[in-house]
Amino acid sequence: MAGAVLENLSTRKLIALCVVLLLFQAAFFMLGGIIAPSPTTAYPHLTNKCVDTGKHRHKQQWFIPWGEFACEKIVDLEDAIEQEIVANQIVFSIEIPNRPNKMSRWFQYILTVMDITIAYHNENPLGPDPVITMEISLGYRNEGDAPGDWKELIKTTEERKLECTFDRPLIPESNDYTYHCDPMPFMELGSCHHDYYLINIRVPVHEHKDINLDLGKLQDIHIIEIHQNGGFTKVWFALKTFVTPLIIMMTIWFWRRVCALNRQSVLMERTILALGISLIILDLPIEWLTLSVDIPFMLLISDIRQGIFYSMLLSFWIIFAGEHLMDQTERNRLSVYWTQVTAIVFGCTCLFVFDMCERGVQLSNPFYSIWITDTGKNLAMAFIIVAGICASLYFMFLCYMVYRVFRNISVKKTALPAMAKARQLHYQGLIYRFKFFMFFTLLCAAMTVIFFIITQVNEGRWKWGEEHTVEVNSAFFTGVYGMWNIYVFAVLSLYAPSHKDPRKYESTVQNGDVSGSSNEEYELRRTLTDSAATEEPSELYRMTGKTAQD
Amino acid sequence: MLPGLINRQIQVCKRNVEVMNSVAEGADMAISECQYQFKNRRWNCSTVDSISGTSLKGPVFGKVLERGTREAAFVHAISSAGVAHSVTTACSSGELEKCGCDASVTGNSPDGFQWSGCSDHIDYGSIFSKEFVDAREKRGRKQPNNRSLMNLHNNEAGRRTIESNMKIQCKCHGVSGSCETKTCWRALPTFREVGEKLKEKFDGATEVRTGRIGSRPQLVPLHPYFKPHTDADLVYLDESPDFCENDLKSGSLGTTGRRCNKTSKAIDGCDLMCCGRGYDSYTEELVERCSCKFHWCCYVKCKKCRRTVQINICR
Numbered sequence: 001m002a003g004a005v006l007e008n009l010s011t012r013k014l015i016a017l018c019v020v021l022l023l024f025q026a027a028f029f030m031l032g033g034i035i036a037p038s039p040t041t042a043y044p045h046l047t048n049k050c051v052d053t054g055k056h057r058h059k060q061q062w063f064i065p066w067g068e069f070a071c072e073k074i075v076d077l078e079d080a081i082e083q084e085i086v087a088n089q090i091v092f093s094i095e096i097p098n099r100p101n102k103m104s105r106w107f108q109y110i111l112t113v114m115d116i117t118i119a120y121h122n123e124n125p126l127g128p129d130p131v132i133t134m135e136i137s138l139g140y141r142n143e144g145d146a147p148g149d150w151k152e153l154i155k156t157t158e159e160r161k162l163e164c165t166f167d168r169p170l171i172p173e174s175n176d177y178t179y180h181c182d183p184m185p186f187m188e189l190g191s192c193h194h195d196y197y198l199i200n201i202r203v204p205v206h207e208h209k210d211i212n213l214d215l216g217k218l219q220d221i222h223i224i225e226i227h228q229n230g231g232f233t234k235v236w237f238a239l240k241t242f243v244t245p246l247i248i249m250m251t252i253w254f255w256r257r258v259c260a261l262n263r264q265s266v267l268m269e270r271t272i273l274a275l276g277i278s279l280i281i282l283d284l285p286i287e288w289l290t291l292s293v294d295i296p297f298m299l300l301i302s303d304i305r306q307g308i309f310y311s312m313l314l315s316f317w318i319i320f321a322g323e324h325l326m327d328q329t330e331r332n333r334l335s336v337y338w339t340q341v342t343a344i345v346f347g348c349t350c351l352f353v354f355d356m357c358e359r360g361v362q363l364s365n366p367f368y369s370i371w372i373t374d375t376g377k378n379l380a381m382a383f384i385i386v387a388g389i390c391a392s393l394y395f396m397f398l399c400y401m402v403y404r405v406f407r408n409i410s411v412k413k414t415a416l417p418a419m420a421k422a423r424q425l426h427y428q429g430l431i432y433r434f435k436f437f438m439f440f441t442l443l444c445a446a447m448t449v450i451f452f453i454i455t456q457v458n459e460g461r462w463k464w465g466e467e468h469t470v471e472v473n474s475a476f477f478t479g480v481y482g483m484w485n486i487y488v489f490a491v492l493s494l495y496a497p498s499h500k501d502p503r504k505y506e507s508t509v510q511n512g513d514v515s516g517s518s519n520e521e522y523e524l525r526r527t528l529t530d531s532a533a534t535e536e537p538s539e540l541y542r543m544t545g546k547t548a549q550d
Numbered sequence: 551m552l553p554g555l556i557n558r559q560i561q562v563c564k565r566n567v568e569v570m571n572s573v574a575e576g577a578d579m580a581i582s583e584c585q586y587q588f589k590n591r592r593w594n595c596s597t598v599d600s601i602s603g604t605s606l607k608g609p610v611f612g613k614v615l616e617r618g619t620r621e622a623a624f625v626h627a628i629s630s631a632g633v634a635h636s637v638t639t640a641c642s643s644g645e646l647e648k649c650g651c652d653a654s655v656t657g658n659s660p661d662g663f664q665w666s667g668c669s670d671h672i673d674y675g676s677i678f679s680k681e682f683v684d685a686r687e688k689r690g691r692k693q694p695n696n697r698s699l700m701n702l703h704n705n706e707a708g709r710r711t712i713e714s715n716m717k718i719q720c721k722c723h724g725v726s727g728s729c730e731t732k733t734c735w736r737a738l739p740t741f742r743e744v745g746e747k748l749k750e751k752f753d754g755a756t757e758v759r760t761g762r763i764g765s766r767p768q769l770v771p772l773h774p775y776f777k778p779h780t781d782a783d784l785v786y787l788d789e790s791p792d793f794c795e796n797d798l799k800s801g802s803l804g805t806t807g808r809r810c811n812k813t814s815k816a817i818d819g820c821d822l823m824c825c826g827r828g829y830d831s832y833t834e835e836l837v838e839r840c841s842c843k844f845h846w847c848c849y850v851k852c853k854k855c856r857r858t859v860q861i862n863i864c865r
Contacts, residue, residue, distance in 0.1 A: 026789070037665060037667070038666065039733075040731065040733040041666070041667030041733070042721075042733045042734065042735035042739060043642075043667070043735075044642050044671070044735055044736075044738075045642055045643070045644065046639060046642040046643040047643075048643055052563075065642050065643070065644055068729065074572055077847045077848070080847050080848045081848045081849065085847075085848065086845070086847070086848055086850075087845040087846055087848060090847055095644060096643065097663070098642075098644040098647075098649070099644060099647045100643075100647050101663045101668075104664045106664065111723055111733075112723065113719075113721050115719070115737065117740070121844070123841075123842055123844065124842075124844035142724065176742065177742060178740050178742070183719050183721070185721075188723075203846060205845045205846070212845075212846060213845075215845075215846035216846065217844070217846065217847075218846040218847060222642070222737070224719075224721075224735055226721060226723070226733045226735075229666050230664040230665050230666075230667065231664075231666050237610030254633040302725075303725050306725050307725075355725075453732070455732075542826035
């Protein structure tokens with residue numbers, strides 16, 4: 001890569017830029033921590049037990065828990081015996097959200113988790129490897145529709161494996177104590193387009209088909225509903241809408257600089273351009289569309305966009321390190337990096353296939369989850385493990401490469417005084433560029449990891465004074481998101497080719513001014529080699545190779 | 551209007567008619583849980599109406615609550631816990647419209663649900679229980695006496711027991727199901743678990759007296775060398791009677807006529823239960839349902855079996 005802006009920037013300007021970027025970074029954290037609420041909320045719903053009296057067999061009937069068209073309910077399933085109600089008549093029903101609220105399109109998605117309460121009874125214990133089979137219907141209604149006018153979104157039969165433990169002796173004295181059952185994934189809707197949702201669940205018993213026979217004494221079904229908070233969505237959209245034009249402008253500026261060089265672009269520059277474009281893809285606030293159009297595949301698209309950006313970022317690191325290796329080999333071709341890039345592409349493909357298997361299938365059946373069957377679980381684990389192996393291979397490559405760069409740097413440093421002034425400056429430029437980049441990258445990566453750990457360990461909200469609370473999770477999201485934007489922004493601006501007049505440099509050299517004020521100000525000028533703009537980039541590499549033999 | 555409610559409770563009641571159903575359920579639940587936890591002890595949480603058949607004329611638990619005993623402490627704790635538990639349950643089933651998002655209770659903004667969601671149902675349940683159950687101890691007095699201090703403390707301990715036994719469960723739902731985004735919620739413990747924990751606290755309750763810290767009267771442990779109680783512990787002022795004899799003055803019903811276990815050496819064994827008065831044994835033939843076929847909700851077919859059991863009754 002030719003002499004970059006970074007090398008030609010005076011210390012004062014560089015510090016000013018860093019301060020501005022730091023201020024932006026702080027603003028991003030504050031935006032999430034102080035203005036935004038926590039990213040998501042969970043509402044535990046206890047399903048109501050409606051009784052199907054069989055009066056309306058002729059049409060699709062919804063069992064609505066409350067309000068004008070409320071179903072007949074029983075509070076406790078113990079009462080069912082006296083009222084001669086059988087298992088097949090009971091419909092577990094919830095309306096999301098609870099009265100008097102209504103859902104909002106700002107919620108973006110709805111996830112639900114199922115938590116089943118099963119009581120022990122010595123004559124009716126939970127069987128080994130119990131599986132619950134449910135007939136589920138999901139309906140929706142909008143404000144302005146007639147109160148009982150629910151429309152069907154999907155109707156399906158689903159199975160879930162129960163993972164329960166009982167920590168008491170299996171004796172009659174333990175009757176009515178409950179098993180501890182793990183919550184199970186229930187439903188994932190990629191959009192929250194309607195105002196009200198209704199879920200009806202039947203747990204039918206078919207003796208001849210051996211369905212739902214060894215469930216123990218099922219007492220209650222809790223459905224926990226999770227959605228993104230509207231406030232967080234608003235802040236998030238605002239953030240994306242704010243950064244997108246900045247990154248677009250910066251990318252265009254960068255590429256125009258490269259084009260103005262009057263030579264073919266080098267691999268490094270093309271990589272940075274690709275990084276900028278992948279960030280634009282990630283940033284583009286197409287989520288605004290969800291407010292007017294029902295886009296259930298938005299979650300999938302977001303996942304893919306994140307995947308594109310992160311794989312591009314990883315490729316960028318490898319290529320950047322490779323281009324600063326300062327050995328004889330000529331690189332400047334993507335094919336040189338095929339091992340690393342293959343690892344990245346392969347790992348990302350694995351995650352993509354996994355994501356398609358989970359979220360892709362959920363587009364047609366929101367109650368599907370890859371984790372509920374054994375084969376699915378193994379498959380999912382296999383994908384994730386392969387992706388993990390790819391990631392570790394990649395990081396080994398990267399670390400090895402960075403190690404080689406630093407080794408070469410120390411070799412070059414000892415050789416520096418013996419070099420001609422121009423080459424000396426060329427190498428100083430390379431070293432400075434690389435060190436700055438390493439420091440900046442490590443800082444960003446470390447921040448991401450540290451904040452990730454904080455959000456995992458912490459309870460998510462920090463008290464600060466009497467009234468102020470800091471939403472750590474939201475701060476993590478906006479902060480880290482903003483940070484990678486700043487990172488790419490800085491890369492685009494600092495590693496763009498400099499357009500400072502090379503003749504100015506030559507004159508400074510002639511004046512013997514290099515070791516004086518300009519060194520002090522880190523005004524590392526471009527080397528003579530680079531300044532010959534008419535030269536082909538490969539010429540540069542040949543030159544580099546030659547100097548390495550010095 | 552129900553007798554036994556004080557003016558302030560009637561006010562709360564009128565303002566929250568829809569909640570009252572759950573309050574009643576909570577009280578019932580508390581009584582039956584109390585009876586379950588104490589079924590093997592001399593004091594078995596018997597209520598007045600279950601014995602005399604007169605319903606709701608006098609205090610439900612008879613006179614045993616008039617003195618500040620351990621039993622009174624337990625009854626107060628489990629009642630306030632029962633109300634909190636059943637109001638919370640009613641909230642999560644959608645029965646009540648005011649839960650969590652009621653700005654007057656939780657201080658959320660009216661736009662709260664859309665912007666940041668509402669507070670947990672348990673918060674509403676606890677606040678309501680505090681408002682309703684504690685009202686009784688606060689009527690018209692400037693300075694609370696030691697008995698109402700004890701009751702307030704135990705009411706709070708009951709509610710704390712629920713809150714500290716909430717189970718935290720989480721779901722990861724980031725990119726490709728990673729834990730980049732994780733949402734956690736608190737699941738209500740079953741009331742049986744709450745009853746069990748409170749029974750443990752009953753056994754470890756602290757005897758206190760009123761002392762003064764500054765100008766405010768406060769409960770301090772009677773024995774200064776004992777560990778001081780926390781907000782979640784039960785406290786009592788008076789020693790309990792032994793509940794052996796029927797003594798109307800102390801509210802003790804005595805153990806005459808109670809069943810006991812001949813082989814047990816514990817408190818449900820005949821020696822201890824009958825306070826050394828001896829017991830009568832006879833055999834009885836029971837007709838029960840047996841070898842039933844169960845479905846998850848209801849049993850379908852049962853046989854009838856006869857079983858002979860020996861029953862021991864305290865003299």
